[in-house]
Amino acid sequence: MFKKFLLFFAAILLTIGTAVVCDAKSNDWDKVFEKSKNVNVEKVQFTNRYGIMLTGDLYTPKKMKKKDKLPAIAISGPFGAVKEQSSGLYAQTLAQKGFITLAFDPSYTGESSGTPRDVASPDINTEDFSAAVDYLSNHKNVNPDKIGILGICGFGGFAINAAAIDTRIKATVASTMYDMTRVSAKGYNDSMDENARYELKKQLNTQRTIDFQNGNYAKSQGLPDKLTGKEPQFVKEYWEYYKTKRGFHQRSINSNGNWNKTSSLSLINMPILQYANEIRTPVLIVHGEKAHSRYFGEDAYKKLTGDNKELYIVKDANHVDLYDNMKKIPFDKITDFYNKNLK
Numbered sequence: 555m556f557k558k559f560l561l562f563f564a565a566i567l568l569t570i571g572t573a574v575v576c577d578a579k580s581n582d583w584d585k586v587f588e589k590s591k592n593v594n595v596e597k598v599q600f601t602n603r604y605g606i607m608l609t610g611d612l613y614t615p616k617k618m619k620k621k622d623k624l625p626a627i628a629i630s631g632p633f634g635a636v637k638e639q640s641s642g643l644y645a646q647t648l649a650q651k652g653f654i655t656l657a658f659d660p661s662y663t664g665e666s667s668g669t670p671r672d673v674a675s676p677d678i679n680t681e682d683f684s685a686a687v688d689y690l691s692n693h694k695n696v697n698p699d700k701i702g703i704l705g706i707c708g709f710g711g712f713a714i715n716a717a718a719i720d721t722r723i724k725a726t727v728a729s730t731m732y733d734m735t736r737v738s739a740k741g742y743n744d745s746m747d748e749n750a751r752y753e754l755k756k757q758l759n760t761q762r763t764i765d766f767q768n769g770n771y772a773k774s775q776g777l778p779d780k781l782t783g784k785e786p787q788f789v790k791e792y793w794e795y796y797k798t799k800r801g802f803h804q805r806s807i808n809s810n811g812n813w814n815k816t817s818s819l820s821l822i823n824m825p826i827l828q829y830a831n832e833i834r835t836p837v838l839i840v841h842g843e844k845a846h847s848r849y850f851g852e853d854a855y856k857k858l859t860g861d862n863k864e865l866y867i868v869k870d871a872n873h874v875d876l877y878d879n880m881k882k883i884p885f886d887k888i889t890d891f892y893n894k895n896l897k
Contacts, residue, residue, distance in 0.1 A: 584638055584803075585638045585642050585643075585646075586639050586643075586800070586801050586878075587642065587643045587646070589646075590646050590647075590649075592617075592649075593613045593614060593615060593646055593650060594613070594614045594615075594616055595611055595612065595613050595614075595646075596611070596612050596614075597609065597610070597611055597612075598611075598656070598689065600685060600686070600689040601685065602661065602681050602682055602684075602685035603684070603685065604661070604681065606661045606662075606678070608658050608660070608661065608666045608667075608682060608685055608686070609658065609659050609665035609666045610637060610656045610657055610658030610689075611637050611638075611645065611656070611658075612654070612656050612693075613646050613648075613649035613654070613655045613656075613657070614649060614654050614695065615650070615654075618654075618695060620695075622695050623696065623697040624652065624654050624695055624697060624700075625652075625654070625696075625701070625702070625892065625897075626653060626656065626690040626693070626696040626697075626702070627645075627648055627653050627655045627656070627701070627702045627704055627892065628658065628689075628690060628701070628702075628704070629641045629645045629648075629655060629656065629657045629658070629703070629704045629706070630657065630658055630659075630660055630682065630683065630705060630706070630709045630712075631706030631707045631708060631709030631710060631713075632709065632730075632808075632877060633674070633709060633732060633734060634663075634708075634808035635706075635707075635796075635803075635806050636659050636663065636664035636665075636805045637657040637658055637659050637664060637665075638803050638805070638806075639806060639878075640706050640707075640801070640877040640878055641658075641706060641709075643877075644657070644704060644706065644729075645657035647880075647885055648704075648885070648888070648892070653896075654690070654695060656686055656690060658682065658686055659805075660674075660682050660709070661673075661675070661678050661681075662674070662675075662678075663807060664805050665805065670771050670814060672771075672807055672812065672814050672817065673813075673814055674708075674813070674818070674820075674821060675820050676712070676715070676734070676820060676821055676824045676825075676826050677820070677824065679709070679712045680712050680715045680716045680719070681716075682712075683705070683709075683712060683713060683716035683720070683723075684716055684719070684722075686703070687701055687703070687722050691722065698722070700724060700896040701722060701723060701724060702723065702724055702725035702726060702727070702895070702896055703716060703717065703723050703725075704726070704727040704729065704888075705726075705727070705728050705729070705731065706729045706730060706877065707729075707847075707873075707877075708731075708732040710728030710729055710730065710732065710850075710851070711731050711732055711733040711734055711735070711850070711854070712734075712826065713726050713728050713731075714731070714827060714833070714837060714839075714854060715826040715827055715830070717833050717835060717837060718827070718829040718830050718832060718833050719829070721834075723835060724835050724836075724895060724896055725835060725836045725837075725838075725891065725895035725896055726833075726835065726836070726838070727837075727888055728837070728839045728840070728851065728854065729840045729876050729888075730840065730842060730845060730873050730876035730877070731839060731841070731850050731851050731854060732850050733825075733826060733827060733850045733853075733854065734821050734826075735826050736825065738818040738821035738822045739821070739823075742846070751822070754822075755819075758815065758816050758818065758819055761815050761816050762816055765815075765816065771814040772814070772815045772816075773812035773815065774812050774813050774814065774815045774817070775812065776807070776808065776812040776813070777792060777797055777808060778793070779797070781793055786846075787846075787872075788846040788847075788872075788873060791872055791874040792808065792874060794874070796808040796809045800878070827854060827857060830854065830857040830858055831858065833858060833859075834860070835895070836862040836863070836864075836894075837862070837863045838863075838864050838887075838891045839854060839863075839865045839866070840876065840884060840887070841866075841867055841868065841876075842867070842870075842873055842882070843867050843868060843869050843870055844871060845871065845872050845873035845875075845876075846872075846873055847873045848867075851865065852865065862895075868882055868883075868884055
């Protein structure tokens with residue numbers, strides 16, 4: 555029964571240029587975390603290679619001077635979240651450490667453009683990181699030779715994928731990572747066999763026909779509004795972040811929306827990390843000791859080569875602890891990693 559629930563939840567969860575600066579008023583704080591007095595924040599927009607306008611929050615240290623050229627980090631995730639949640643917390647914290655940071659909404663989600671809404675793509679979401687690097691590379695206060703990226707949850711996998719193609723990325727951190735293409739095609743713990751995958755593809759392609767007939771996109775089931783108590787522990791952990799005051803945000807798909815049912819088709823068919831072994835820049839993978847997703851990070855680490863790759867396991871941490879638990883997220887470790895590799 556538990557195995558069937560995992561497969562079901564995997565299906566519902568996973569089917570699931572020129573920069574423009576937008577003025578942000580100081581009293582327009584819409585993040586789920588407390589605002590720091592040591593950083594400045596401004597809303598920015600930039601276009602990816604597919605013409606999709608991405609929206610991000612740019613965090614800069616208040617002590618930054620006009621002529622400074624600082625190292626910078628582009629940050630996104632978790633999968634189905636927005637920049638006002640975990641990625642913004644990471645960005646603000648690392649800006650306090652002296653970096654320029656950019657937390658952005660991926661294509662088709664949050665305040666970024668792209669239609670239809672609530673769609674994921676292994677190619678486009680990887681490209682989103684490179685588009686953020688485009689923006690940072692041309693920022694007047696960024697040293698273009700000192701740019702890193704950081705992906706959380708599903709965007710940890712996309713971050714490593716971006717590092718495999720974009721040689722401008724000098725250091726990569728994947729925190730509590732998922733490989734969204736693997737879990738979409740194989741289910742949790744690779745429990746979906748070829749026959750089960752075929753049945754899922756049949757359902758999704760039937761849904762395509764129905765969507766075309768209806769002229770809109772049906773939505774998948776998301777997290778429940780209330781827990782019954784029978785859910786697996788990792789579902790409870792997601793719910794406690796996305797559905798409570800702790801992490802709820804109105805623009806977050808996981809908090810207040812649903813992925814398109816057919817969103818996982820490309821994730822099933824186009825696996826990422828195929829060239830992870832060719833990454834020549836440093837990679838740090840951070841995972842919780844008790845995270846249900848830990849195997850994604852461990853297996854991704856095995857694909858990496860060279861002596862500049864590291865897997866760091868956080869004692870007693872679960873998957874969602876690394877979204878916002880300041881006692882569990884190893885910011886000192888992450889900061890040291892970027893200081894060493896973006897020097």
